[in-house]
Amino acid sequence: MALSLLSASPPLRLRRSIRRTSCSLFAAQRAKRNLLELISDQDRGLRTQKDAARRDAIVNAIESMAVIGRSSVTTGDSLSATWRLLWTTEKEQLFIIEKAGLFGTRAGDVLQVIDVKRRMLSNVITFPPDGVFFVRSDIDIASPQRVNFRAEKQKEIAPSTRRVANQGKATVLALGKAFPSNVVSQENLVEEYLREIKCDDLSIKHKLQHLCKTTTVKTRYTVMSRETLHKYPELATEGSPTIKQRLEIANEAVVQMAYEASLACIKEWGRPVEDITHLIYVSSSEFRLPGGDLYLSAQLGLRHEVQRVMLYFLGCYGGVTGLRLAKDIAENNRGSRVLLTTSETMVLGFRPPNKARPYDLVGAALFGDGAAALIIGADPTESESPFIELHCAMQKFLPGTQGVIDGRLSEEGISFKLARDLPQRIEDNVEDFCKKLVAEAGSGSGSLELNDLFWAVHPGGPAILNGLETKLKLKPGKLECSRQALMDYGNASSNTIFYIMDKVRDELGKKGRGGEEWGLGLAFGPGITFEGFLMRSL
Numbered sequence: 001m002a003l004s005l006l007s008a009s010p011p012l013r014l015r016r017s018i019r020r021t022s023c024s025l026f027a028a029q030r031a032k033r034n035l036l037e038l039i040s041d042q043d044r045g046l047r048t049q050k051d052a053a054r055r056d057a058i059v060n061a062i063e064s065m066a067v068i069g070r071s072s073v074t075t076g077d078s079l080s081a082t083w084r085l086l087w088t089t090e091k092e093q094l095f096i097i098e099k100a101g102l103f104g105t106r107a108g109d110v111l112q113v114i115d116v117k118r119r120m121l122s123n124v125i126t127f128p129p130d131g132v133f134f135v136r137s138d139i140d141i142a143s144p145q146r147v148n149f150r151a152e153k154q155k156e157i158a159p160s161t162r163r164v165a166n167q168g169k170a171t172v173l174a175l176g177k178a179f180p181s182n183v184v185s186q187e188n189l190v191e192e193y194l195r196e197i198k199c200d201d202l203s204i205k206h207k208l209q210h211l212c213k214t215t216t217v218k219t220r221y222t223v224m225s226r227e228t229l230h231k232y233p234e235l236a237t238e239g240s241p242t243i244k245q246r247l248e249i250a251n252e253a254v255v256q257m258a259y260e261a262s263l264a265c266i267k268e269w270g271r272p273v274e275d276i277t278h279l280i281y282v283s284s285s286e287f288r289l290p291g292g293d294l295y296l297s298a299q300l301g302l303r304h305e306v307q308r309v310m311l312y313f314l315g316c317y318g319g320v321t322g323l324r325l326a327k328d329i330a331e332n333n334r335g336s337r338v339l340l341t342t343s344e345t346m347v348l349g350f351r352p353p354n355k356a357r358p359y360d361l362v363g364a365a366l367f368g369d370g371a372a373a374l375i376i377g378a379d380p381t382e383s384e385s386p387f388i389e390l391h392c393a394m395q396k397f398l399p400g401t402q403g404v405i406d407g408r409l410s411e412e413g414i415s416f417k418l419a420r421d422l423p424q425r426i427e428d429n430v431e432d433f434c435k436k437l438v439a440e441a442g443s444g445s446g447s448l449e450l451n452d453l454f455w456a457v458h459p460g461g462p463a464i465l466n467g468l469e470t471k472l473k474l475k476p477g478k479l480e481c482s483r484q485a486l487m488d489y490g491n492a493s494s495n496t497i498f499y500i501m502d503k504v505r506d507e508l509g510k511k512g513r514g515g516e517e518w519g520l521g522l523a524f525g526p527g528i529t530f531e532g533f534l535m536r537s538l
C-alpha cells in the first residue's frame with residue numbers, strides 16, 4: 001500500500017470539504033488538525049518508515065478524514081492541479097529524498113501534477129535551484145475518494161532545462177503573433193510615403209530620412225497601404241473629417257489580427273478553445289459597441305460564458321496592464337485559462353506631415369501595427385508548457401505629467417503628441433520602480449542585482465532604451481531583445497512587450513540552465529504610466 005498526503009491550498013480545501021460533509025465543522029477541523037500534527041515532524045514520511053505506531057496513527061487519521069467527508073467527491077476535476085506532497089509511504093520517492101545528499105544535492109518540493117481528464121499523474125521531485133526528476137504514470141479513479149496509480153510510463157531526469165512553476169502562480173502557457181500583410185522596409189519608406197501623401201517639402205524629407213535611421217527600425221507591418229490611400233485619399237488631406245473611414249478600416253483590421261494571433265497562440269497551447277475561461281482584449285486602435293472583445297470571442301468560437309474584459313486606449317503600456325489583470329484572474333479563479341490579446345494599428349493617427357507637429361514625423365518613422373496573444377493560467381497541466389511565471393506586477397503614474405504623451409480623438413482621427421522630454425522623465429523615475437519590483441522576489445532568491453536579471457523593456461524609442469540602460473548601469477546586451485523587436489516590428493504599442501518576450505523565450509532557451517532565472521518587464525505610456533512585472537523563466 002502506498003499512501004500520499006498532498007496539499008494544494010489547505011485552508012480552501014478544508015473549507016470545501018467541510019461544506020460538503022454532514023459532520024460538524026468542529027469534527028472536521030479536529031480531524032485535520034490531528035492529521036497535520038501527526039505528520040508535522042515526519043519529514044514527508046522518512047521518519048515514519050521506522051515508526052510503525054506513528055504510521056498506523058497517520059493512516060487512521062486519514063481514514064477518519066475520509067469518513068467525515070464520505071459524501072464528497074475528491075477525485076473529480078478539482079483534483080487536477082499541482083499538489084505539494086506533505087507525507088507519503090511511497091518507497092521510491094522517500095529513497096530519492098533521503099539519498100539526494102549522496103549526489104551533492106538536496107531534495108526540494110515534491111510535487112504531483114494531476115490531470116484527471118487525461119488520467120495522468122507526474123511525480124516531480126525538485127532539486128533546487130533547477131534540477132528535476134520526473135516519474136509519469138497513469139491513474140485509475142478507484143472511488144469518489146481514491147485514486148490508484150497504474151504502470152509507470154516514463155522516468156526522466158531533467159537536470160536543468162526547466163524550472164518548476166510555483167503552485168498557484170500565474171504562468172504564460174503560449175504566445176502567438178500576427179501582422180497585417182503590408183510590409184514596410186524603412187529603407188524605402190521616405191520616398192514612397194512622401195509620394196503617396198504628395199509632400200515635396202525638402203526639410204521634411206531630410207528630417208524623416210534622418211529619423212528613419214535613428215529610430216533603428218528596419219521593418220514594420222502596417223494596415224495602411226497604397227491601396228488604402230487610393231481608396232480613401234482624404235486620409236492624406238490635412239483637416240478632413242475622416243474618423244468614420246478610419247474606424248471602418250481599423251475596427252475590422254484589429255479584430256482580424258487579434259484573431260490570427262489568438263489562433264497561433266491556441267495552436268501552440270494545444271488545448272481546445274472551450275477551455276478558455278476569460279478573455280482580456282487590449283486595443284487603442286478601435287472604437288465601437290460592442291467592442292472587439294465580443295467580435296473576437298464569436299470568431300474564435302469561445303464559450304458564451306467566457307468572462308470578457310476590454311482595455312481601451314491605454315497606449316503602449318496596455319499589454320502589461322492586460323498581463324497584470326490576467327495574473328490576478330488566473331491566481332484567483334482555480335483552473336481558469338485567460339486569453340490575453342493585444343491588437344493595434346496606427347490608422348487612427350495617420351496624418352500628413354506638418355511642420356507645426358514635428359512629433360508626427362517621429363511617429364511616422366517609429367510606429368508599426370500587429371497583434372499578439374497569450375494564454376495565462378496557474379498550475380499547468382501535464383499537456384501545458386509554461387515558459388514564464390508572473391511573480392508580481394505593479395503600476396505607477398508620475399503626477400503632473402498628463403501632457404507628456406497626449407492623445408485626442410477628433411473628427412480627423414487621433415492626434416498624438418509626444419513631448420521631447422519623455423525619455424528624460426522615464427530615466428529620472430525608472431530606478432525606484434525597478435528596485436521595488438525586484439524587492440518582491442523575496443529573500444529566497446538571494447540578493448538580486450539588476451544585472452542578474454533578463455530584461456523585456458518596451459522600446460518607446462532608442463532614446464528611452466539608452467537612457468534606461470545608462471541610468472540602471474545595465475551591461476551591454478541586456479536590452480538586446482527590446483532593440484531587436486524595435487528593429488523587426490517598430491514600436492507596435494501594446495503588442496511590443498510580447499514580441500520582446502517571444503525573443504526573450506528564444507534567447508533563454510538557447511542558454512539553457514545557464515540562463516537568468518529572474519526577469520523584469522517594463523512598459524511606459526500616457527500618464528506618464530509605468531507598468532512593470534517581475535517574472536521567472538521556467
Ligand SMILES: CC(C)(COP(=O)(O)OP(=O)(O)OC[C@H]1O[C@@H](n2cnc3c(N)ncnc32)[C@H](O)[C@@H]1OP(=O)(O)O)[C@@H](O)C(=O)NCCC(=O)NCCSC(=O)CC(=O)O
Nearest residue numbers: 214215315316358359418419420422460461462463525526
Ligand atoms: C526619435 C529618436 C529616435 C530620434 O533620435 P535622434 O538621434 O535622431 O536625435 P533627436 O532626439 O535629436 O531627434 C532628431 C530630431 O527629431 C526631433 N524630435 C525627436 N523627438 C521629438 C518629439 N517627441 N517631438 C518633436 N520633435 C522630436 C528632434 O527635435 C530633432 O529635430 P531637430 O534636428 O529639428 O532638432 C529619439 O529621440 C527617441 O528615441 N525618442 C523617443 C521617442 C518617443 O518619445 N517614443 C515614445 C513613443 S510613445 C510610446 O511608446 C508609448 C505610448 O504610445 O503609449
